[in-house]
Structure formats: C-alpha cells, structure tokens
Amino acid sequence: MSDPATRLTALGALASRSSQHQHPPVDRPVKIHAESLNFSYGSTRALTDISIRIHPNVVTAFIGPSGCGKSTFLRTLNRMNDIIPGTRVEGKVLIDGTDIYGPGIDVVALRRRVGMVFQKSNPFPKSIFDNIAYGLRINGMAGTRSELAERVEESLRQAALWDEVKDRLQTSALAMSGGQQQRLCIARALAVRPDILLMDEPASALDPIATQRIEELVYDLKKTYTIVIVTHNMQQAARVSDFTAFFWLGRLVEYDRTDKMFTAPAEKVTEDYVTGRFG
Amino acid sequence: MKRFEPLIEWALLLCALLSIGTTAGIILVLTIETFAFLREVPVTDFLFGTNWTPLFATPSFGVLPLVAGTVMVSAIAMAVALPMGLLSAVYLSEYAPLGVRRMVKPILEILAGVPTVVYGYFALLFVTPLLQQVLPGLAGFNALSPGIVMGIMILPLVSSLSEDAMQAVPRGLREGAYALGATKMQTSLRVVLPAAFSGITAACILAASRAIGETMIVAIAAGQQPRLTANPLVPIETMTAYIVQVSLGDTPQGTLEYRTIFAVGMLLFLGTFMLNLVSAWLRARFREEYS
Numbered sequence: 001m002s003d004p005a006t007r008l009t010a011l012g013a014l015a016s017r018s019s020q021h022q023h024p025p026v027d028r029p030v031k032i033h034a035e036s037l038n039f040s041y042g043s044t045r046a047l048t049d050i051s052i053r054i055h056p057n058v059v060t061a062f063i064g065p066s067g068c069g070k071s072t073f074l075r076t077l078n079r080m081n082d083i084i085p086g087t088r089v090e091g092k093v094l095i096d097g098t099d100i101y102g103p104g105i106d107v108v109a110l111r112r113r114v115g116m117v118f119q120k121s122n123p124f125p126k127s128i129f130d131n132i133a134y135g136l137r138i139n140g141m142a143g144t145r146s147e148l149a150e151r152v153e154e155s156l157r158q159a160a161l162w163d164e165v166k167d168r169l170q171t172s173a174l175a176m177s178g179g180q181q182q183r184l185c186i187a188r189a190l191a192v193r194p195d196i197l198l199m200d201e202p203a204s205a206l207d208p209i210a211t212q213r214i215e216e217l218v219y220d221l222k223k224t225y226t227i228v229i230v231t232h233n234m235q236q237a238a239r240v241s242d243f244t245a246f247f248w249l250g251r252l253v254e255y256d257r258t259d260k261m262f263t264a265p266a267e268k269v270t271e272d273y274v275t276g277r278f279g
Numbered sequence: 280m281k282r283f284e285p286l287i288e289w290a291l292l293l294c295a296l297l298s299i300g301t302t303a304g305i306i307l308v309l310t311i312e313t314f315a316f317l318r319e320v321p322v323t324d325f326l327f328g329t330n331w332t333p334l335f336a337t338p339s340f341g342v343l344p345l346v347a348g349t350v351m352v353s354a355i356a357m358a359v360a361l362p363m364g365l366l367s368a369v370y371l372s373e374y375a376p377l378g379v380r381r382m383v384k385p386i387l388e389i390l391a392g393v394p395t396v397v398y399g400y401f402a403l404l405f406v407t408p409l410l411q412q413v414l415p416g417l418a419g420f421n422a423l424s425p426g427i428v429m430g431i432m433i434l435p436l437v438s439s440l441s442e443d444a445m446q447a448v449p450r451g452l453r454e455g456a457y458a459l460g461a462t463k464m465q466t467s468l469r470v471v472l473p474a475a476f477s478g479i480t481a482a483c484i485l486a487a488s489r490a491i492g493e494t495m496i497v498a499i500a501a502g503q504q505p506r507l508t509a510n511p512l513v514p515i516e517t518m519t520a521y522i523v524q525v526s527l528g529d530t531p532q533g534t535l536e537y538r539t540i541f542a543v544g545m546l547l548f549l550g551t552f553m554l555n556l557v558s559a560w561l562r563a564r565f566r567e568e569y570s
C-alpha cells in the first residue's frame with residue numbers, strides 16, 4: 001500500500017463503489033449535512049464529492065495524511081475559504097437544514113454560529129479581557145459593562161482558563177503560554193455562543209500536558225456543542241472523538257463510530273492508515 | 280577575478296567609511312559652531328526667546344518663532360498626510376485586489392521621487408492662488424499652502440510604510456476575527472490596524488521627521504518672516520528656510536550671525552534625530568511582535 005500507483009488504483013475502486021461506508025448506520029439527529037461537495041483552489045481540486053452527516057453533541061474527528069483536505073473541508077463548514085481569492089465550491093452544506101452556500105445567507109452570522117479554533121493559536125495583540133470581549137462587541141452582544149465582564153468570565157471558565165488568568169485579565173494575551181493562548185482562543189470562540197465548534201489541529205503545537213488539557217476540554221464541551229476536530233494524531237482521535245472520518249487524497253473514504261474505525265474499519269486504506277502503515 | 284576581490288572589498292569599505300566620516304564631520308562642525316555661538320548668546324535666550332532678529336542692528340536670538348513655524352507647517356502636513364495616508368493604506372492592504380495594489384504602490388513611490396523644488400513652486404504658484412479664492416485673507420506667502428503640499432509629499436511615505444506594517448500582520452489574526460463573525464471593516468479597523476499600530480506609528484514619526492527637515496517647499500512658499508503665531512494664513516519662517524536664507528545671503532563667515540545657522544541646524548538635527556530613533560525603536564518592536 002505504500003507506492004502511489006497502487007493507492008490510486010485503490011482509490012478508483014473506492015470511488016466507483018457505493019458509498020455505503022461513508023455513513024454510519026445510526027439513527028441520530030443531523031447537525032451538519034454535506035452533500036456532494038467539491039472544492040477547488042483555483043484550478044487545483046482539493047475536495048471531491050464529500051458527503052457526510054455530522055451529529056450534534058458528539059465529537060467528530062477528521063483524520064488522514066497531511067494534504068488530504070481535512071482543513072479545507074473544515075473551513076468549508078464556516079465558509080472560511082471565502083476569504084481566499086479564487087476558490088470554488090460546488091455542492092451543498094446544510095446546517096440545521098439550511099444550505100450555507102444558498103442565496104441570502106449571512107456569512108457573518110454563519111461564522112458566529114460556527115466557531116473556529118485554528119492550528120496556530122492566534123490571540124489578538126490585546127489584553128486577555130479584550131480578546132474575549134472582541135467578538136461580543138462586534139456582534140453587538142456586549143451589553144452593559146457588568147454583563148460583558150460576566151460573559152468574559154463565563155467563557156474563560158468554560159475554557160478552563162479562569163483560575164489561571166483571573167488576576168491578570170488586563171495583561172497582554174501574548175504573554176501567556178502556548179497552551180493558555182490556545183485555550184484563550186477557544187474561550188474567545190465560545191464567547192459569541194456558537195453551537196458548532198470547529199477545531200483544526202488545536203493541540204498540534206502543544207506539549208503533552210497542554211494537549212491533555214485541551215482534550216479534557218473538548219470532552220466537556222461536547223455536552224453543549226457540536227464539535228468537529230481535525231487531528232493528525234490517531235491516538236488523539238481515538239481518545240476524544242465519538243465518530244471519525246478518514247480523508248484521503250481529497251475524498252472521504254470512510255466515516256463511522258470511532259471504535260469501529262479503529263478496530264474494524266471496512267476499507268483497507270483506513271486500516272493501513274490507522275495502524276500507522278502510512279501517513 | 281579572484282585577485283580583484285580584496286580590491287573590491289577595500290573600495291566598499293572606503294565608501295562606507297567615507298559616509299560615516301562625512302556624518303561625523305557634519306556633527307563635529309555643528310557642535311563646534313554651536314558652542315561658539317552659545318558662548319556669546321546664553322542658551323536660555325536662544326531656546327526660550329520669542330524674537331528672532333539676528334540680522335538687525337540690535338539682534339535678538341530667540342529661536343521660538345522659527346520652531347513655531349516649523350511645527351505649524353509640519354502639523355498641517357501631518358493633518359493632511361495622516362488620515363489620507365492611513366485610509367489609503369487600509370484600502371491597499373485590506374481591500375484592493377492584488378492587481379490594483381501592484382499598480383498603485385509604484386505610482387505612490389514615484390510621487391515620493393518628485394523633486395521638492397517642484398512641490399515648492401506648486402505650492403507658491405498653484406495652491407496658494409487657489410486657496411486665496413476661498414480664503415481672501417491668505418497672504419502670498421503663508422504656512423497653510425506649503426503645509427498642505429508637504430502633506431501631499433509625505434503621503435506616499437505614510438501610506439507605503441503603513442501598508443507594509445499592515446501586510447506584516449499575520450493572516451491568522453485576520454482569520455481569527457473573521458471566524459468570530461467580524462466584517463471586513465471590523466477586521467481591518469479593529470484587529471489589523473491596532474495590530475500594526477507600532478509599525479504605523481513608526482511610519483508616521485518618520486514622515487513627521489521628513490516634514491520637519493523639509494526645506495525647499497517652505498523656503499519657496501512660506502515666506503521669510505520669523506514670527507511667533509498660530510495663524511497659518513500669514514508669512515512665517517521655518518528653521519530650514521532660515522538656514523537657506525542665511526547660507527545664500529551675504530552674511531560674512533565667522534560672525535555671530537553666521538553661526539546662528541549652525542545653532543539652528545543643531546536644534547533641527549537633534550529634533551529629527553530623536554524622532555528617527557523613536558521610529559526605529561518602534562519598528563524593531565513591531566518586528567519582534569510578529570517574528
């Protein structure tokens with residue numbers, strides 16, 4: 001399975017087969033429903049025919065080798081790719097039944113509902129307080145001074161950061177440790193009360209202890225939010241997620257309950273990947 | 280080829296030493312002449328006196344009128360260059376399509392290459408008459424017209440350097456803002472602009488220092504009447520224009536009158552030097568923030 005030619009043949013076989021393995025046979029409500037989604041950066045096709053149903057209040061992990069399109073697909077879910085010139089989307093993404101690429105969609109409102117945490121933590125060069133308050137202010141959710149302070153505290157608590165920073169809310173966010181910065185970005189995203197949280201390799205730049213804290217946080221947050229997390233770390237996917245989607249060369253190869261994906265995957269490529277034979 | 284290499288190295292070193300030597304020489308002459316001047320005129324009379332009449336029979340050496348003239352023209356220039364320069368920087372960095380940016384930037388930089396004497400006559404012969412149509416009280420020589428023209432002159436500097444500073448703000452910060460539901464305007468003005476703040480401030484200070492040191496425009500269009508006033512409509516004189524006036528006049532060398540230009544020059548040098556230091560320090564800090 002290591003040389004590209006064999007892989008491509010396998011891919012052809014996959015594409016022509018029915019997509020029975022792309023949807024776990026579960027009877028659950030659907031939060032995000034992508035249908036035959038294609039995506040290109042200019043003339044470069046990055047995603048082909050992605051169809052997936054993502055369920056609410058669970059953690060869904062996207063795994064796959066680097067460059068397979070995990071981030072690209074994640075970013076189609078809050079239309080973050082819109083800001084890259086020359087990109088093209090075909091197909092549908094329904095969130096709560098509404099096509100977010102349909103006419104009359106307010107992208108700004110969409111992004112408030114679908115929060116995002118990035119691979120490289122990106123706190124604003126402002127104080128800790130103002131980082132959280134920013135999203136509330138621009139969305140007209142700031143309210144009175146004390147309401148704002150309350151909301152900031154609540155977000156920091158949700159992100160398990162409050163106790164560490166409550167005495168230095170006015171200091172610069174850039175002075176925090178890497179793990180704290182990433183949790184601040186999570187708190188910032190939670191402050192505007194999204195119902196979906198997209199996380200693109202949120203712990204890839206963190207040490208094991210900071211990583212563990214993020215993972216615990218993800219576990220807690222899924223009670224309230226629908227969480228989609230991209231990771232290249234298979235152990236992490238196995239630890240934190242309920243469902244796992246395996247992407248390969250711009251396609252969704254297999255999508256199922258995480259335990260099934262890691263113990264009895266239907267596709268040979270999935271098995272090779274999760275057992276570490278490539279990627 | 281190999282043999283020439285040491286030769287070339289020496290030539291380059293010589294050039295470097297030459298420019299350092301020249302600078303050192305200038306500072307040395309400025310210092311010596313300034314001290315000679317200050318032996319005859321008390322430093323407090325010089326710095327805080329409100330009359331500048333060194334060429335009169337009963338001379339007075341209070342430099343404040345010249346300082347005030349310089350500050351007023353520079354302030355007018357900054358009032359023109361700052362808002363326009365910042366707006367154009369925001370537009371170029373955040374809104375303009377790549378093609379527009381690629382075209383406008385070189386044009387702005389050409390604007391920066393126009394000889395200042397051209398700007399000077401533009402102020403005197405075009406802008407002043409134009410302004411006189413709406414401001415009847417405007418004298419033929421005044422601070423307003425050269426101030427505005429100087430603002431146009433330093434605008435490319437403000438715009439170009441501010442745009443560079445905004446471009447240096449990592450894309451991740453913009454994405455972070457968009458992901459929270461920020462509009463393009465909210466992202467540009469409330470995330471990118473503040474994040475580029477120290478870089479933009481450095482650009483503005485550099486521009487201010489250019490305005491303070493600018494000579495031709497004011498020498499041509501602002502007049503030669505040192506006076507302590509806040510009225511931009513009447514003739515004034517800046518420090519630079521005074522230096523030109525005396526250098527080109529027939530004041531004999533070695534006299535006290537002649538030394539005034541070194542004292543004023545020293546003051547000018549210290550002022551712009553300090554501004555440049557602050558600007559360089561801010562730029563270094565900005566680079567640190569995003570390394």
Ligand SMILES: Nc1ncnc2c1ncn2[C@@H]1O[C@H](COP(=O)(O)OP(=O)(O)O)[C@@H](O)[C@H]1O
Nearest residue numbers: 041044046065066067068069070071072073084
């Ligand atoms: N901004 C971009 N412009 C052009 N191509 C891109 C861009 N971002 C990603 N790609 C390409 O799209 C493909 C998928 O990338 P990505 O979604 O980042 O993969 P992953 O997150 O799985 O590593 C890669 O081939 C990558 O080179």
Ligand SMILES: [Mg+2]
Nearest residue numbers: 070071072200
């Ligand atoms: Mg990625």
